[in-house]
Amino acid sequence: MADTEPNFPPLPGFVPLKPCFYQNFEEIPEQHRSMCKKMYNLWILNSATLAVNFIGCFAWMFGGGGVTNFGLSLIWLIMFTPCSYVCWFRPIYKAFKSDSSFNFMLFFFVFMAQVGISIIQSIGIPGWGVCGWLATISFFSYNIFIALVMLIPTIMFTAVASLSFIALTKIHNFYRGTGASMSKAQEEWATGAWKNPHVQAAAQQAAMGAATGAMQDQFSSPQYNENQM
Numbered sequence: 001m002a003d004t005e006p007n008f009p010p011l012p013g014f015v016p017l018k019p020c021f022y023q024n025f026e027e028i029p030e031q032h033r034s035m036c037k038k039m040y041n042l043w044i045l046n047s048a049t050l051a052v053n054f055i056g057c058f059a060w061m062f063g064g065g066g067v068t069n070f071g072l073s074l075i076w077l078i079m080f081t082p083c084s085y086v087c088w089f090r091p092i093y094k095a096f097k098s099d100s101s102f103n104f105m106l107f108f109f110v111f112m113a114q115v116g117i118s119i120i121q122s123i124g125i126p127g128w129g130v131c132g133w134l135a136t137i138s139f140f141s142y143n144i145f146i147a148l149v150m151l152i153p154t155i156m157f158t159a160v161a162s163l164s165f166i167a168l169t170k171i172h173n174f175y176r177g178t179g180a181s182m183s184k185a186q187e188e189w190a191t192g193a194w195k196n197p198h199v200q201a202a203a204q205q206a207a208m209g210a211a212t213g214a215m216q217d218q219f220s221s222p223q224y225n226e227n228q229m
Contacts, residue, residue, distance in 0.1 A: 021090065032096035035171070042167060043089045046118075046160050050077040053121075053153035056131040063139065063146040072129020088114055092171070104175050111168055118161035124154060132157060 006019040028036045050073075057065070057073035088110040095103035124132015131150035140147040 023093070028093070028096050035174075036093060036096045039089060039092050039167060042160070042163055043085055045156070045163070046084055046114075047081045049153060049156040049160050050081060052156055053077070053129075053131055056150045056153040057129060059146045059149045060131060060135070060139070063143045065135075065139070068127060069129045069135075072127075074129075076129055084114065104171075108168075108172065108175075111164070115161065115164045115168055118157060118164050122154065122157040122161045124157075130157065 004022050006022050008019050008021045008023040011017055011019060025033055025037055025040075054070075054073045054077050057070045061067060061070040088107055091103045091107040091110065094100055095107055120128070120132075121130045122132050124130055124135040126135050126138075131153045133154055136147055136150040136154045139150060
């Protein structure tokens with residue numbers, strides 16, 4: 001269909017490549033749209049942090065930090081920017097869109113690794129291609145200006161790790177509150193329901209109906225029997 005043609009990433013016309021994914025937050029149920037946008041912004045922040053880290057490692061290399069960290073920072077940027085989008089943002093996007101337990105489980109599995117990686121990056125183990133706290137603090141005794149440049153991605157890595165942990169906790173609490181389980185995810189995988197567009201549409205309508213009903217119950221006026229008045 002024309003309205004579901006791939007539109008992400010948006011590329012200028014002179015680039016001989018085409019978008020690979022269809023992304024439209026309007027197709028996400030309203031009660032999940034805000035959180036889905038926040039996860040997208042978190043992915044943007046993570047990608048920007050890897051780009052700033054590349055600059056920091058470039059400065060670190062000129063200050064005597066070695067070529068290894070610079071080379072690894074380039075690998076982090078080139079590989080983890082698209083991989084993080086495909087491996088954890090797309091699953092949570094699909095999970096919010098169709099209330100898919102399989103995509104929720106896939107997101108949790110990958111994103112827990114993402115949180116762990118972010119924590120390691122913020123620590124800054126030398127030789128890992130990241131400007132974390134250990135590498136930055138130790139470099140202040142050699143070159144204060146370069147250490148200050150390295151401090152920027154260090155703070156950003158810390159912010160990514162903190163926000164990722166908060167996001168993981170919130171989404172996990174929401175998922176548990178829906179009554180979903182691993183068995184439901186396994187059933188979706190076995191039956192192929194996780195990729196069936198008709199099942200996804202039905203699940204989306206059911207989720208929206210449940211949320212609407214809960215809001216109506218919450219704000220409706222209490223009813224009393226005549227004997228109670």
